[in-house]
Amino acid sequence: MTSPENAVSPPILIPFVEPLRTGGELEALREAVGRRRLSGDNLAARGAEAYLRGALGVAHALLTPSGTAALELAALLAELQPGDEVVMPSFTFSSTANAVVLRGATPVFVDVRADTLNIDADLIRPALTERTRAIMVVHYAGVPCDMDPIMALAKTHGLIVIEDAAQALHARYRGRPAGALGDMAAFSFHETKNIHCGEGGVFVCDQQTWGERAEIIREKGTNRAAFFRGEIDKYTWVDVGSSFLPSELNAAFLGAQLERSxxxxxxxxxxxxxxxxxxxxxxxxxxxxxxxxxxxxxxxxxxxxxxxxxxxxxxxxxxxxxxxxxxxxxxxxxxxxxxxxxxxxxxxxxxxxxxxxxxxxxxxxxxxxxxxxxxxxxxxxxxxxxx
Ligand SMILES: Cc1ncc(COP(=O)(O)O)c(C=O)c1O
The missing domain is CATH 3.90.1150.10 (Aspartate Aminotransferase, domain 1)
Structure with a gap:
């Protein structure tokens, strides 16, 4: 007799997800290795960032080691403080809320719409308090949220809107790309996503001051990127920061996928x-x-x-x-x-x-x-x- 413990599961013939291969990744990796510059912010990274700026129509795109890191970068830029509140859907991944909690702020969860499972714009207003600083939206399944009413509400109350666009590369709302609808956005290139590099992400925004500060925060709080561009003669610690740079190997792999995305x-x-x-x-x-x-x-x-x-x-x-x-x-x-x-x-x-x-x-x-x-x-x- 077969007990549940020794029952053998049938083989998986059709897995839920098989990370994409386009065929161009190995050549891109070989070229990157040949250039012998494998830390972050090198040629392949800049190529991928240029592609993303163009595809999304945004001024700043900075690759990160994950979508999670891009969300944490956004929370740092939003200057969330202990006691602040951020309204977001409950139906999302832990990373959306963690980015807020790591800043000592409080996620305030509201329900999603029955049709899209995206945040219900009508439920945001009742969740606002004098402590609310931001709204985080999640484009679940790559279907964009109804952003126009959300942006109008945010404007009225002076709130920052962060798009968790982890799943939404190349999705559009009223003709505009997801990730370019709010104030800042995070995408994921985890291997479960449509386009990936194993683990990866990108932070995007339009605002110049955030774009410049993001570059510093991503480089451990230093102005190293400006130094490499020859804008300053030595670099130093100028701000809070972390290591939010992915390796050139991840960027090269990603570039090969983005060009066919x-x-x-x-x-x-x-x-x-x-x-x-x-x-x-x-x-x-x-x-x-x-x-x-x-x-x-x-x-x-x-x-x-x-x-x-x-x-x-x-x-x-x-x-x-x-x-x-x-x-x-x-x-x-x-x-x-x-x-x-x-x-x-x-x-x-x-x-x-x-x-x-x-x-x-x-x-x-x-x-x-x-x-x-x-x-x-x-x-x-x-x-x-x-x-
Ligand atoms: C909605 C959402 N937010 C954030 C993330 C985190 O992205 P990553 O796995 O690249 O850190 C994911 C990834 O699954 C996600 O689906």
Whole structure:
């Protein structure tokens, strides 16, 4: 008899994520090694930053070792202090809130919208106090938040808006790129993202003073970047800082992916559309919700998800998929109910949509290198498991 302990799981035939390879990475790495300048802020890094400035239409783009580091850089630039509050969705990754908590400030969580799972602009206003300094938005699944009302509210109350655009490279809102909609933004190039370098990120902003200060904070609080440009004759410690520079190797790998990133986004969108066309019926049948993309948004196919009516249903579907070698995953344990969220943050209002998504959301495998047969197999398994 097979006990649960010695039961052998079937092999994973279709993994949830396979980090992208474009084929150009090894050559880019070879060239970087040949140049023998492997610390941060070298040729490949500058190339990647120039690409990102152009693609996003922003004045400053500084590569960082992770999206998390880019968020921490943003929190430093926003000069968050102990006692300050930052309104953000509860339905996000820990890094969004950690950046605030590390400055001694308090994340104030609000619910997300039922359709996009992005922060509900109408719920921000009731969460504001005289201590609120900033709003952090998260473009979940690469679907941009409804930014115009959020920016209008921020302007009225003198608040900084930080976009957690970790998942949103090449997404657009009313024709404008995600990451260029608020005051500052952070993107992730973690291997689970559409475009990656294993671990990596970028901080972006338009404002000159923040751009200049970011360069210093990223270089351990020194004006070394200005020294290398020949603007000063020696460099020194001028500000607080950390080591927020990625190695040239990561930048070279990233550069090889960025140059094909629009094409990769299109490939992902085709697969996402295939899921939506084939699984849309589940929503009509009332057994699962499928993603909804507002008219104002052009998403980047970062995630295809289904929302099941309960945690039990999700576990059952995940297990049924897994038995046939298809790996799915859940997404997020809401921060307001996580141990650290309760310790460091507080929340305002009902969390109905956040809690429902945390219990029922299931992400399907998606990657630009996926074969159409694999997508068809996932669709077949999911249809049978959900019905
Ligand atoms: C919404 C969100 N914010 C922040 C991060 C952190 O990015 P990184 O893993 O590059 O530190 C992620 C990564 O998964 C994310 O999805």
């Amino acid at each position: 629009l094409e990769i986004t299109r490939l992902r969108l085709d697969l996402w559309d295939e899921y939506q066309a084939s699984l849309g019926g589940l929503q009509e049948a009332g057994v699962a919700l499928t993603p909804q993309i507002p008219q104002d948004c052009a998403h980047n196919a970062h995630i295809y998800h289904l929302r099941l009516p309960s945690a039990e249903r999700r576990t059952a579907v995940l297990q049924a998929m897994r038995r046939e070698g298809v790996q799915g995953v859940s997404h997020y344990v809401p921060l307001h109910s996580a141990p650290a969220g309760r310790r460091y943050g507080r929340w305002v209002g009902e969390m109905t949509n956040t809690d429902r998504a945390g219990e029922g959301l299931l992400r399907l495998p998606l990657g630009s290198e996926m074969k159409t047969e694999a997508v068809a197999q996932v669709i077949d398994v999911v249809r049978r498991a959900v019905a």
